[in-house]
Amino acid sequence: MAGQTDATPWVPESRELSDLESAAHDCRGCELWQPATQVVFSSGERSARIMLVGEQPGDREDEQGEPFVGPAGRVLDEALDEAGIDRSAAYLTNAVKHFRFEQRGKRRIHQKPDVRHLSACHPWLEAELEAVAPGVVVAMGATAARAVLDRAVKIGDVRGRVLEEPARPVVVTTHPSAVLRLRGRDGYDEAFGALVEDLRLAAPYA
Ligand code: URA
Ligand code: SF4
Numbered sequence: 463m464a465g466q467t468d469a470t471p472w473v474p475e476s477r478e479l480s481d482l483e484s485a486a487h488d489c490r491g492c493e494l495w496q497p498a499t500q501v502v503f504s505s506g507e508r509s510a511r512i513m514l515v516g517e518q519p520g521d522r523e524d525e526q527g528e529p530f531v532g533p534a535g536r537v538l539d540e541a542l543d544e545a546g547i548d549r550s551a552a553y554l555t556n557a558v559k560h561f562r563f564e565q566r567g568k569r570r571i572h573q574k575p576d577v578r579h580l581s582a583c584h585p586w587l588e589a590e591l592e593a594v595a596p597g598v599v600v601a602m603g604a605t606a607a608r609a610v611l612d613r614a615v616k617i618g619d620v621r622g623r624v625l626e627e628p629a630r631p632v633v634v635t636t637h638p639s640a641v642l643r644l645r646g647r648d649g650y651d652e653a654f655g656a657l658v659e660d661l662r663l664a665a666p667y668a
Contacts, residue, residue: 506553603637
C-alpha cells in the first residue's frame with residue numbers, strides 16, 4: 463500500500479539468527495518500537511524442527527527480551543510438556559516483535575496488533591522461516607494464524623487437523639493466553655486439553 467512501511471529495509475541478507483536478531487533491534491518498520499522497551503525476537507536454534515508462533519510479546523517479554531517468559535509462557539510450557547515436545551528443541555517467535563500496549567497509570571494494558579502491524583513485521587517472520595526451515599509451524603491464535611497463513615481464519619474452523627500448506631504443514635491452535643484466561647473456571651481443562659491435542663498433531667512433523 464502506498465506510503466506504508468514495513469521491516470524490509472532492516473532485514474539483512476544473512477539468515478544467521480544472531481544477525482537477524484541484532485538487526486531487529488534497530489527496526490523502525492512500524493511505530494511499535496518506540497514505546498516498547500526492546501525488540502523480542504525469538505528463542506531457539508536454527509536446527510529446531512518445530513516453530514511456534516504467538517501474537518506479540520507481553521509485558522514480561524518486553525522487559526526481559528525473551529518470548530513466552532510470562533504467565534502465558536507457563537501455560538505453553540505445561541502444554542508442550544504434556545504433548546511430549548521439548549521446549550528447548552522448539553523455535554519460539556511472535557507475529558509481531560514489539561509489545562503493543564496502552565499505558566493506564568502504572569499498568570501497561572496489552573493491545574492487539576492491527577493488521578498493518580502484522581504486515582509491517584512479516585518480513586522478519588519470513589526471514590525466520592527461511593533460516594529455520596521447520597518441519598511444521600504451530601500458529602497460536604488468530605493473529606499468528608493470519609501471519610503464518612497469509613489469510614484470515616477462524617480458529618474453530620481450522621484447528622484439530624494439520625493444514626497441508628504449500629510451504630509446509632501448519633497446525634493452528636488457540637493462544638495460550640486464551641487458555642490462561644479460563645484458569646480457575648469451567649472450561650479450563652477442556653481448553654488446555656485441546657491445546658495439548660493440537661500440539662500432539664504437530665509433533666510427528668517436527
Ligand atoms: N504472548 C505471545 O503471543 N507471545 C509472547 O511471547 C508472550 C505472550
Ligand atoms: Fe519492526 Fe516489527 Fe517492531 Fe514494527 S513491530 S518496529 S515491524 S520489529
